Amino acid sequence: MLDLTQDVRALTAAIVDIESVSGGEQVLADAVERALSALPHLKIDRSGETVVARTDLGHSERVLIAGHLDTVPVAANLPSRVDGDLLYGCGTSDMKAGVAVALKLAATVPAPNKDVTYVFYDCEEVEAERNGLTRVARDHADWLLADFAVLMEPTDGVIEGGCQGTLRAEVTVTGKRAHSARSWFGVNAIHGIEPVLARLKAYEPRRPVVDGLEYHEGLNAVGVLGGVAGNVIPDLCVVTVNYRFAPDLSIEQAQEHVREVFDGFAVSFVDAAAGARPGLTHPVAAAFTAAVGGTPRAKLGWTDVARFSALGVPAVNYGPGDPNLAHQQGEYVSLSKIVESERALLDWLTK
Numbered sequence: 001m002l003d004l005t006q007d008v009r010a011l012t013a014a015i016v017d018i019e020s021v022s023g024g025e026q027v028l029a030d031a032v033e034r035a036l037s038a039l040p041h042l043k044i045d046r047s048g049e050t051v052v053a054r055t056d057l058g059h060s061e062r063v064l065i066a067g068h069l070d071t072v073p074v075a076a077n078l079p080s081r082v083d084g085d086l087l088y089g090c091g092t093s094d095m096k097a098g099v100a101v102a103l104k105l106a107a108t109v110p111a112p113n114k115d116v117t118y119v120f121y122d123c124e125e126v127e128a129e130r131n132g133l134t135r136v137a138r139d140h141a142d143w144l145l146a147d148f149a150v151l152m153e154p155t156d157g158v159i160e161g162g163c164q165g166t167l168r169a170e171v172t173v174t175g176k177r178a179h180s181a182r183s184w185f186g187v188n189a190i191h192g193i194e195p196v197l198a199r200l201k202a203y204e205p206r207r208p209v210v211d212g213l214e215y216h217e218g219l220n221a222v223g224v225l226g227g228v229a230g231n232v233i234p235d236l237c238v239v240t241v242n243y244r245f246a247p248d249l250s251i252e253q254a255q256e257h258v259r260e261v262f263d264g265f266a267v268s269f270v271d272a273a274a275g276a277r278p279g280l281t282h283p284v285a286a287a288f289t290a291a292v293g294g295t296p297r298a299k300l301g302w303t304d305v306a307r308f309s310a311l312g313v314p315a316v317n318y319g320p321g322d323p324n325l326a327h328q329q330g331e332y333v334s335l336s337k338i339v340e341s342e343r344a345l346l347d348w349l350t351k
Contacts, residue, residue, distance in 0.1 A: 004107035022122070065152065092332050094321055113350060159297070160296065167254055167271065168222070173239070175191075176233070213298040215298045221241055224240070
């Protein structure tokens with residue numbers, strides 16, 4: 001059982017010590033469901049290893065607070081341990097500290113100033129089709145209805161608005177195969193990628209301001225595939241490129257930009273995910289910003305706020321963990337940051 005009456009720092013340690021690598025969240029999801037089911041002010045639903053808890057007080061506004069239960073594989077970093085102000089352990093920063101804060105709010109704020117939906121979901125750290133939010137959005141979209149959402153991603157206690165989109169493209173260069181002893185009869189496709197790399201090296205990424213936040217784009221080679229055998233001049237070489245684009249572009253616009261950059265080459269797209277605008281202009285979001293304080297910044301990466309944006313729910317990233325420590329063997333979270341996050345969200349929901 002998870003004891004939701006204990007201090008949020010102790011609760012974080014208890015959650016960290018329940019191993020929940022992606023695909024193995026059942027024990028933690030069961031504990032979360034049992035703990036929340038004991039609270040009479042919440043309605044509980046479950047889909048797979050995703051637990052949803054909601055107040056139903058008849059308020060005109062509903063906000064959603066979400067956190068994923070899973071972690072990357074354990075790397076000899078369990079059980080958790082405390083060293084001064086730091087709690088070490090797998091998932092401390094990404095994002096069990098945020099989950100603990102959300103659980104404490106669910107337990108200690110029975111009458112918030114707006115209705116709240118808490119979502120604790122599975123499989124965020126793996127492929128998108130396994131993501132608990134994807135499943136719930138498909139099967140129970142009404143569970144995710146809200147005016148505004150907070151995703152408890154690690155942000156080191158700073159509001160990060162929206163997120164960037166991402167796509168991967170393959171730029172293909174062709175040549176002519178030949179025996180390497182008589183290379184002049186062929187055209188080396190690997191040598192032919194030089195202008196592709198030159199365009200990437202000379203590329204100047206955009207830094208657009210979207211809804212008051214500056215995003216920094218990136219276009220980079222992330223893989224090269226070519227070669228037939230040690231004695232063959234290759235006739236094909238593929239450069240895989242990753243484009244991280246600001247949320248003022250649609251996937252189609254981002255794809256068109258990549259085609260323009262590599263004009264003259266064959267370009268195909270492997271995958272893509274849209275970004276999300278910051279959503280800080282909504283009155284509920286403004287109240288959240290006022291409660292948390294600080295200066296919001298753009299999220300330089302893709303997160304599940306994009307899923308909420310696709311559902312028409314403006315969302316931000318906010319959590320006590322440090323994103324730079326995510327997935328590291330020495331991952332940790334500041335205990336004081338956890339307390340600060342709890343206090344800020346408590347103010348938002350009660351004042």
